[in-house]
Amino acid sequence: MTTDAPALLRRLRRYAFTVPWNLLLLTAGSLMVAFAIKCVAAPHGLLAGGVSGLALLGFYVMPALDTGAWYFLLNVPIMALGWFLVSRRFVLYSLYGMAATSVFIERLTYVLPVSDPWLAVIACGVALGAGIGVALRSMGSTGGADILAVAVRERLGMPIGRFEFLFNVCVFALGFATLKLEAVLYSVAMNFLAGWVTDACLNMFSERRMALVITTRPDALVQAVLHRLGRGATILPARGGWSGEDRPVVLIMLNNLEMKRLEELVYEIDPGAFLIMGSGFNVTGQGFSGRKEY
Structure with missing residues (x-):
C-alpha cells in the first residue's frame, strides 16, 4: 500500500487545530515551565520573566504561599482581562495552561542537584524556553504576560516582543530591590537563553x-x-x-x-x-x- 504524502500532511495540519492536540501541547509545555520554576529557579534563587517571575518574587518575600499558588492568584485578574480583550477560545486554552502549570508546580518536589549556578542557568533557560515555545505552538499559552501582550497588541498595536521586554524590565527592577545583584544577573542570562530556545521551538517546524x-x-x-x-x-x-x-x-x-x-x-x-x-x-x-x- 502506497502512502499519499501530501494527503497525510494535510490531515496532520488539520489535526494541529483540534482540541486534543492543543491540550497535549499545553500540558507538555506547562510541565516544562513548572519544572523550570519549581525544580530549578526557586531552589537556586533565580528569577524568571513574566508572571512566573512575579510569582517567584512573591514566594521569596512570602514563602508561606507556594510558587504555584502565587502563579495562580496573579493570573486570575489577567484571565478576566483577557476574556474581554482577547478571544474567549484563547483565554480558555490559556486557562487550562495556567491551571496545569499551577498544579505541576504544586506537585513537583524534585530539586535539580547542581551546585554550579551556571548549570542551573542553562537547565532553567532550556526548560523554560522549551515549555513556553511548545505551549505557544498551541492556540493558547501558559497564561501570564502572554495574555497581556496579545491584548495590548490587539488594542494598541504594540508588538508582543516589545511588551514582554518592557514587562520583564519591570520584573527585574523589582528583583534588584529584593534579591542580590548576583542572582538578578544570573537570572538575566537565564531569561536570555530561554528567549532563544523559545524562538527555536517556534521556528523549528515552521x-x-x-x-x-x-x-x-x-x-x-x-x-x-x-x-x-x-x-x-x-x-x-x-x-x-x-x-x-x-x-x-x-x-x-x-x-x-x-x-x-x-x-x-x-x-x-x-x-x-x-x-x-x-x-x-x-x-x-x-x-x-x-x-x-x-
Whole structure:
C-alpha cells in the first residue's frame, strides 16, 4: 500500500487545530515551565520573566504561599482581562495552561542537584524556553504576560516582543530591590537563553525554503514539482542581465526535507539549470501552515 504524502500532511495540519492536540501541547509545555520554576529557579534563587517571575518574587518575600499558588492568584485578574480583550477560545486554552502549570508546580518536589549556578542557568533557560515555545505552538499559552501582550497588541498595536521586554524590565527592577545583584544577573542570562530556545521551538517546524530555478525547461520542471514533489510552482518572466535573453525563473516553496529531492529533480530535467536556495521563510497558506487566529 502506497502512502499519499501530501494527503497525510494535510490531515496532520488539520489535526494541529483540534482540541486534543492543543491540550497535549499545553500540558507538555506547562510541565516544562513548572519544572523550570519549581525544580530549578526557586531552589537556586533565580528569577524568571513574566508572571512566573512575579510569582517567584512573591514566594521569596512570602514563602508561606507556594510558587504555584502565587502563579495562580496573579493570573486570575489577567484571565478576566483577557476574556474581554482577547478571544474567549484563547483565554480558555490559556486557562487550562495556567491551571496545569499551577498544579505541576504544586506537585513537583524534585530539586535539580547542581551546585554550579551556571548549570542551573542553562537547565532553567532550556526548560523554560522549551515549555513556553511548545505551549505557544498551541492556540493558547501558559497564561501570564502572554495574555497581556496579545491584548495590548490587539488594542494598541504594540508588538508582543516589545511588551514582554518592557514587562520583564519591570520584573527585574523589582528583583534588584529584593534579591542580590548576583542572582538578578544570573537570572538575566537565564531569561536570555530561554528567549532563544523559545524562538527555536517556534521556528523549528515552521521554517521554509524558497528555491529559484533558472532553466530552459520551466514547463517540464513545474510538472515534475507538481506530480513528483507534491508542491506548487510559479513561473516568473525574467531576462538575463548579460545576454539580454528571456529566461523564465521557477519559484518553489518547500520544507527542509524536500530540498535534496528538488535538487535531484532540477538537474535530472535540466543539467544546465541554475538553482538558488534561500532559508528562513515563514510561509502561510495552502500546503503550508495555516494562519493562527486567537
